[in-house]
Amino acid sequence: MSKKQDKNNTGCNGVSAAKRRTLKALGAGLAAASSPLWFPRAYAASEPIKIGAQLHRTGIGASYGRWYERTAAAAVKLINEQGGINGRPVELIVEDDGTDPKRGTEVLEKFATQHKVDVAYGTLFSHVVIGSSPRAGELKLPYVVCSEGHHVASGQLNRYVFQPGITDVRSQVISMAPWISSNLGKKVTMIFPDFAFGHDHRDYFSQAIADQGGEVLELIAVPPTETSFTRYFPRIPRDTEVLYHVMVGPGVLTFVKEMGQHFGKKRPEIFGFIDSLEAVDLATPQLEFLEGTYFWEGSPRYAQSNQTEFDKQYRAAVGVDDSGASIADPKDISTYSHMFSCWESLFIIKEAMELAGYRSAADKTAFIEAMESLQKFDQGLAHPQGNKIFNPKLHQSFGHQHISKVGSGGVLEVVHKTSIEDGIYDSDVDYTKMAL
C-alpha cells in the first residue's frame, strides 16, 4: 500500500511532487536573481534585442576573448542605461568559439536556430572569421566582426559581414610604412604568424615599404601555435635595418623573450605590432631590451598626457586603469589596443538599428541597408578610439593608428599618430551589389 502511494506521488520522471515544488521555487528564485535588474522600468516588459557574441573564451585567443567579453558587457550596460535600442533592452548572448573556425560556424548556427539572435557579433582571429562568414551568409545572419584582418575589405566574404569597429591590416600598414622607412630604415625583415592575418601583413606591408623605396629582405612565417622561436632568428639577415614583428597565440611572451636573448644589445631597429605583447605586462623581466623599440597600437594602452575625456570614461566603464591593467587585478593586462572595436561596433549596431527602425528579424534587410548608409563616426563616448570613416562598399572602417615608443619600465608613449587619409587605398570591391 505504501508503495502504491509513493508511486502516486511520483511523476513520470521519478521526481516526487514535493521535490518538484522545491525545484520550481528554486527555478523561480534563480530566474529572479538572474534577471537584469538594471533595465529601466519603462521597457522592462519589452522583448530584448538579442546580440550573439561569438568570442574566444578558450583556445589560443583566450586572453583577447576575456577582454572582448568584458568590453562588450560594459558597452551593453551603457547602451541599456541610455535607454536601449529603439526603446528595447539589449541582451548579449555569449558563446565560446574555442578560437576554432569549425566551432565558430557551429556558434553562428546556434545563434540563428536556438537563440534566434538579431545580430551576430564579436570574434577576432581571422581564420575563425573567414571560416564562419560563409555560414553567416547562408543563414542570412548579419555578422559584425571585430577582427582587424583585410578579409572583409578584400571582398572574399559576403554582404552580411561587416567590420566597422576597427581599421583593417592593409590600411594600418600602408599608413605607417612612410614613418617606418623615414625614421627606422628601409631594409626590413618580417616575422609574422603563418595564417590569414599574418599573410595580410606579409602582402601589404611588403608592397607598402616597396612604395617607399624600401625592401623586405626576408619573410619569416611562424605557425601561430609555435612554442619555441630561437630557431627562426638565424634567418634574419645581418644587414637588416628594421625587424618587423607581429605574433599571436599563447607563445607571444616566449617569442619576445627569445628575440631579446638572440640579439642582446646589438639589435636592429625593432618595430612590432603590439599583438606580440597584447595582454602581457611590458615590465616582465627579460623584456628590458625592448626599451627604445616601437609598437603599433590601435588604442594606446597607457593613458597619454593628451588623453580624451572619452577614453577616460571608456576605461572606467570597462574597468581598466591608466596603465592598461584591470582595476581589479593589476596583473591582468588588457588587450587595450584591440578591444575598443567591441565597444564601438555595438554602438554602430545601435546606430544602424535606430536608423532602420529595427523591430524584429523581418527588418534584417533594412538593418543591412542602414549599415551601408553609414559614412563616418565622430569621436565620442561611442567611439573613444577616435573618429573613423566607413566605406559601405567595402563594409570596412578606416581610422587613426598610433606608433608608440617603449620607455623605461615598459611604458608606451605615442610618438606618431597617422591621419585617416594615410591609410586609404583603392579598391573595386562592392558588397552593396550582392543580393540579399
Next chain:
Amino acid sequence: MDFGPFLFLATLEGLVQAAVLCLTALGLSLVFGVMRVVNVAHGEFYMLGAVLAYWVTSWLAGSPAIGFALALLIAPLLVGVIAYLSEKLVLRRLGYDPEATIVATIGILYILQQSALLTFGPDARPVEPPFYFRVEFPWFGYSGYKLIVVAAAAVLLALAWFVITRTRLGLIMRATQFDRQTAQNYGIDVNRVYALVFAAGAAFAAIAAVLIVPIQQAHYLMGGDPLLLAFIVVIIGGLGSVRGTLLAALLIGLSDGILSVFFSPTLAKMVSTTLVALVLVFKPEGLFGHRSRL
C-alpha cells in the same frame, strides 16, 4: 648567418629538444614496456607538471630559485599521485586490456585538460627561470638556462638508468616487463609494480615540463606536441626499449632542431612522421626493439 654558427645554434636547439624529449619519452616507454598500456594521456601529465610548477612558483614570492626547486619536487610528486589514482581507479578495472586502455586514457586526457582549463584558465602563464643569464657567443646570444636544462636532463636520465639497471626496484620492473606471470610466481606484487610504473612514467613527463616551463610558459593545450613527439620517439626506438627510446629521442630531437633551424619546423615534423611510417613498415619492432615473444 654563416654556416658554422648556424649549425652550432641548430645543434644547441636540437640538444634542448632532445633532452626534454628523452625524459618525456622515457616515461611513455616505461609504461608501455612494463604494462603494455598505450598512454594517450601522457601529454596531459606533462601539461599538469607545467601548470603545477606555475602554481608552486607563484605561491612563493621569494627567490625564483627556491620556488623552482620546490616545483621540481612537488609537481612530479603530485602528478605521480594523480597518475597512481587513475591507474587504480580506471586502468586496473579494465584489466589492462590494450584497446580499452587506449579509449580510457583518451578519456583521462580530456578530463585532465578540461580540469586544467576550469581551474588554471585558458591563458599562457610564464614561470620565472631559477636564474637567468645570457651566454654571448660571437654570432648570437643564447639563454644560459637552456644549457642548464640539457645538463639537468642528462643527470636525471643517468639516475633513471641507474635505478632501472642496477637496483632491486629496477630488477622487479624488468622482471614484470619480461614475463608478468612468472614474476607473480616469484612473489612480486605485479599490481603494485604497475601502479608505481604508471605514476613514475607520469612523473617523468612532469619533470620534463617543470624544466621546460621557464622557457615556454604553462598553457592548458601544451600537452599535444610532446605527446606526438614522444610517440614518434617510442615507435622509432622500439616500444618498451629504454635504450632505444633514449637513442631515438636524441636522433629525433637533434634532427628536429637542426631541420627546423635550416629549413622549417613543419618540414622537421614531416620528416619525423615519415620516419615513423618507414619504421612501422620495414621494422615494426623499432630500430632497437626486439620482436615480441608470442
